[in-house]
Amino acid sequence: MHELSLLENVREILEDHALSQKFSKVTKVTLEIGKLSSIEPEALRFGFDVVMKGSLAEGAELIISELNGLGHCQQCGQNTLMEVLYDPCGHCGRPLTVVQGMEMKIKDLVVI
Amino acid sequence: MCGICGCGSPEQKQSHKFVFKREHHHHHDELDTGRLIQLEQDLLSKNNTYATQNRDYFKQHNIFVLNLVSSPGAGKTTLLVETIKALNGQFPIAVIEGDQQTEHDADRIRATGTPALQINTGRACHLEALGIGQALIELDVKDNSLLAIENVGNLVCPSSFDLGEAHKVVVLSVTEGDDKPLKYPDMFHAADVMLINKTDLLPYVDFDVERCIGYAKQVNPAIQIICLSSTKGDNFTAWTDWLAEQMQALS
Numbered sequence: 173m174h175e176l177s178l179l180e181n182v183r184e185i186l187e188d189h190a191l192s193q194k195f196s197k198v199t200k201v202t203l204e205i206g207k208l209s210s211i212e213p214e215a216l217r218f219g220f221d222v223v224m225k226g227s228l229a230e231g232a233e234l235i236i237s238e239l240n241g242l243g244h245c246q247q248c249g250q251n252t253l254m255e256v257l258y259d260p261c262g263h264c265g266r267p268l269t270v271v272q273g274m275e276m277k278i279k280d281l282v283v284i
Numbered sequence: 285m286c287g288i289c290g291c292g293s294p295e296q297k298q299s300h301k302f303v304f305k306r307e308h309h310h311h312h313d314e315l316d317t318g319r320l321i322q323l324e325q326d327l328l329s330k331n332n333t334y335a336t337q338n339r340d341y342f343k344q345h346n347i348f349v350l351n352l353v354s355s356p357g358a359g360k361t362t363l364l365v366e367t368i369k370a371l372n373g374q375f376p377i378a379v380i381e382g383d384q385q386t387e388h389d390a391d392r393i394r395a396t397g398t399p400a401l402q403i404n405t406g407r408a409c410h411l412e413a414l415g416i417g418q419a420l421i422e423l424d425v426k427d428n429s430l431l432a433i434e435n436v437g438n439l440v441c442p443s444s445f446d447l448g449e450a451h452k453v454v455v456l457s458v459t460e461g462d463d464k465p466l467k468y469p470d471m472f473h474a475a476d477v478m479l480i481n482k483t484d485l486l487p488y489v490d491f492d493v494e495r496c497i498g499y500a501k502q503v504n505p506a507i508q509i510i511c512l513s514s515t516k517g518d519n520f521t522a523w524t525d526w527l528a529e530q531m532q533a534l535s
Contacts, residue, residue, distance in 0.1 A: 174410055174441035178327045185325060199318050203327070210444050210470040257469040258503040267505045276327040276444075282318040 175215035179223035182278060186229050195283035198229040202280050208241040208257055208273035239275055243268025331445055334413035338448025341420065342431070348534050349431045351449035353471060355464070356437030358457040359481045361389045363514045364432055368396045370524045375531050376429035380419050382411040382436045389434065399424055410441040413448055430531060439468040450530070451475075457482040458489050462496035465503050472503045477510070479523065484513040 186198055201220075205211050213236045220234045241254035245261035245268055252262035254273060261268050326332065342349050352360050361381075368377055379400040381389040390402035401423040403415050416433065425431050433449065435442040443452075454475035456464055459482060465472040472478065478500050480493060493511060500507050510526065512519040 174408075174444060177408060177410070177412070177441075178444075181327055181330050184330060185323075185327075189321065189323070193321060195319065195321075210440060257473045258466065258499075260502075267502070278323045278325050278327060280323055281321045283321055284318045 175211060176219050176223060178211065178276070179216065179219050183223055183227050183229065185278060186281070187227070189281070190228055190283075193283070196228060197284045198232045198281050199284060200233045200235065200282035201229060201278065202235040202237060204237050204239060204275050204277040204279045206239045206241065206273035206275035208254060208270060209276045211276055213238060237279065239272055241273030242271050244271045245269075328444060328446075331413050334417055335446035335448040338413055338417050338420070341417075342448060342450075345425070345427045346534050347425055347427070347429055347431050348530055349433065349447075349449040351433045351435055351442070351447050351452045352455060353435045353439070353442045353452055353475065354437060354455035354457075355439045355460060358437070358455045358460065359514055360434050360437070360455050361392055363455060363479070363481060364434060365392055365396055366514045366517075366520065367432075367524060367527070368393070368398050370520060371527070374528060376426040378423055378425040378429060378431050380411075380416065380423065380431070380433045382415075382434060384408075384436060405436055409436055409438050410445050411435050411447060412445050416447045428531075428535065430527065439464065439471045443470040443474040451477055453477040453479060455479045455481050456496070458485055458491040458493075460491075462491045462493070463499055465496065465499040469503045472500050472507065475504070475507060477508045477526075480509065480511040481514055483511050483518055484516040 182201070190196065203216065205213055216236060217234060224230050224232060243252050243254045243259065243261070245252065245264060245266055247266045248261060248264045250261065250263040252259065252268060254268060254270065257270070259268065260266060354360050364379060371377065377398050379393045379398060381393065381400055381402045382405055383389055383402065384405050387402045390400040393400035401419050403411060403419060405411065411433065433447055452475040454471055456478060458480065461467070480496060497509055500509060510519065510522045512523055514520065
């Protein structure tokens, strides 16, 4: 359940920005989560309300935007969609370098 | 005045309705009840900042740091105890132990005469960089030494949390499944070195070493692999030689 730790990080980041960008409430949080990252979106949704309770983001809406995994083949230069980290190149079968899908980001916020 | 397009300002009499396409309208409508802030900030940014501070500290003090990860019971503590004995004071060593509860593992390390600090993570399933930074204040880690951080036994969560280490070393014992690299690919992708431990038990278990190595390389083609037995000493020098080489490269 490291999603709970990650959500605690989200809360701390929001609290930091509340000071520097002068807002007192967050009404919406959009996260960008790559499908190859070790994060389970359902676990984030499950924990979000609990972790944000009592903070400036209590009751905020959570949007999770999922990014597909994408790998680049160094050998043949083609890109392939990846479901798991060890998917091979769809064109020549060689190992891929991940170019997208490891993201775990706070994309944006709506604040008051 | 609209904070996005400036419509309604004295300079722009025109309503934004006629200037921007539909997507903007939607965007703007949202903002009637709040202000949009683009962050694009990594969820792990706080941990990564602390990890960078740790890494800088290790570099300044010439400390070689390993983050040992595995499932519970793969033999990390025994590996460390035997490593300390085998190296026999060639260079200073310190150990940080991570477990949810108890001082047992740190006690085992201290029994060898090596300084060790136990971090009890409580409900957390992994160590974080801030905790390592705090441990460095309490634990006397000498310059030019090896610092081994034994993470909480867990093949999932510790893969995401950089502690400032030089390498993640994943320990897999032959009493586990040989397909663990495929079942827990994040960890084997994040590690640079894999130790296949307890090889003395191979005659008694259904573990295919070659298959396991194949799976690990499928997840991480660059991973270095050493097969050994901590308790019986089989091929243990391959590991201690690797450590000694890394320590030499430091100086």
